[in-house]
Amino acid sequence: MPDFSPEDNKLALKVVFYGPALSGKTTNLMQLHSLLNPERKGELMVLETRDDRTLFFDMLPIGLRSRSGLDLRLKLYTVPGQVQHDSTRKAVLSRADGVVFVADSQVAQQDNNAIAFGNLEDNLDKVGLDIDALPMVVQFNKRDLPAVVDEAELQARWAGTPWAPLAMASALQGTGVIETFRTLLDRLYTGIDAEFDLAGKHGIDRATFIGRLSASHGVDDA
C-alpha cells in the first residue's frame, strides 16, 4: 500500500518484480538502472548473491518531486526466484503497490511460470493483497532465445485475463524493459491518482507520471 507521510510530503510506492527462478528479474532491474534517466535515481542495490543468484532482493529507488513539493518515490524490488526462498519473497511482496511478473518465454519453462504465478497468488493472498485489484504487468522475457513460445499463442492464452496484453521483452538486450515498466506505471497511476489526487493537488497527470519516472537515456544514446 502507498506509504504517505504528510509531515515530509513524501509518497513512497513499491513495485515488485516477481517470477520463476532465472527468468531475468534482476536483469530487468539492471537494465532499468542503466536505461532510465528519471529525475531522481538512487543506487541499484544488489543485496547478496550466490553464483549470480539473488539471495535476498535487489532494490532500485527512483523518484520525482512535483511543483507542489510532493516527494514521490518508487522503489523497485526483485524477489529471489528459487523455490526455497519463499519466506523472503513473501516479506518483499508485502505492501506492494504494483507487480511485474517476469515469465520465461522458453517452451521448457512454461510449467515453472505457472508454478511461480500460483506462488504469487498464494503469497499475495497471505500478505493480504488481491491479485485482481493489484496493478500488474505480465512480461514474457527472453524473446531473443530460439525455443520460445510463439507470441500470438501467449497473447491468445492470456487474452481473457486482466493482464492482457502481455509485455514482450528481452531484458538481456534491453528491449521491452522500459515498455513493460511504462505499462506498469500506467496501471499504477489510476489507483494512486484516485487516492492522492496527483493530477489535482500536485499537478502530476498520467503522462507526467509515466514520462518523468521513465525518462530514458534512449534519445541521447540513439
Add this chain to the structure above:
Amino acid sequence: MRNFEDDPTLSDLLTPDQLQRLSNGLSALCRAPVVISENRAGDAVPVEFNLETVGWLSGGASAVERGAAAELVSFLMLFVAKYRLAANIHHDTTEASYAELQRQNEALRASEAKYRELSDQLQQKVDEQVAVIRQTQQELYESARLRSVGHLAAGVAHEINNPVGFISSNLRVARDYVQNLEPLLPETAENWELLEDFHDLLNESIDGTDRIASIVADLKTFSSIDQADNALCDLNSLLRSACHLVQTEHDHRLNITENLAELPRIPGHPSRLSQTLFNLLDNAARAVGEDGRILVRTLADNTGIQVIIQDNGCGIPETIRSQVFDAFFTTRPVGSGTGLGLTVARDTVRAHGGQLTLDSQEGAGTRVVLSLPVQQGS
C-alpha cells in the same frame, strides 16, 4: 512497527562510536574538523542514501571538501545499508518462518493428541464390545442351560404327576382302612399308641404328597409344558404359581401378601407371562431380603387388567433408573444375573399390547405396574 524496507536513519546505520570514528577520520583528511549529525547546521550539506537525506555534514575548510566528504559518507552508507537491509530481511523471514514452524508444531501436537485420544477410545470401545460379547455368550449358554433344565423339570413333573396321584389317593384310602381297623384291635395302651402314630404317619405322608402335587402343578404352569403357545390365561393362577416358585427359590422366607381381584381371562402366551411375573417377583424378592414385604395385587376394569407388584426393599438408584430396561444391564455379580429379566418382561408385556411401568425410590421400595388390555389386538 518498522519494516525491513523502511528508510534507515543515520542512527540505524551507525552507532554513535562509529559515527564519531567516521567524523574523526574525515576531520583528519580535511583541513578543518568535520561533523556528521542528523540535524541541519549552518553550512551543512546533505548526506544522501537512496534519495533519502540521512544526515548532514558540516565543517571542513571549503564547500568542495564538504561535498567530497559527504559523497564519501554516502558511498560508505551504501554498504552499511546493504548489510542492514539484508540483516533485517533475514531477521524478518527467520521470525516469520519460526512463527510458521511453531504454528505447524502446535497443529501437529493438537492432531497427535487427537489421534492418541481416538486410539484410546478405540481400545476402550473394543474392550467394551469384547466384554459385551463375552457376557452375551455366557448368558446364551446359561439361558440354553436353564431352558433345558426347565424342559427336564417339566418332563419330570409330568411323569411324577401320575405316581403322586395314586400315592396320594392310596394314602387317603389307607387312612380310611386304618380307621376301619381301629375298633377291631384289642384296646391296649400299646395298640392305641401304635394307631395314633400310624395316623400321624399317614397324615404327614398325605401332606407331603400334597406338597409334591402342588410343586408339580406350579412347575407345569410355569413351564406351560401342556399349554398351547397362545391360550386364554388366568393371570391370577399364573401369579400364584410364580409366587410359589419364588417362595421355593427363597426357602419360603418371603412375606408375600396376595390381594387378587377376579380377572377376566385374556389371550396370551402363558409361559412367557409366567416368566415375566416370576422375573418381577424375583426382583422384588432380591430387593427386600428377609425382612421386607411384597404386595401383589390385581385389578380389572373395562379397559384392562393391572398387576401391581410392590416391595419395600432397597429401590433403584436414580443414576441407573434409565438403564434398568437395557439388555444385559445388571447390578448383580457376574454370573448371577443375566441383565435380561426386565428386558424380557417389558418385551413380553409389549407383545401382549400392554405396558410395564416402574416407579422406584432408593431406600423406600419399588412398584411395578403391568397393564394388559382385555381385548387384545382387536
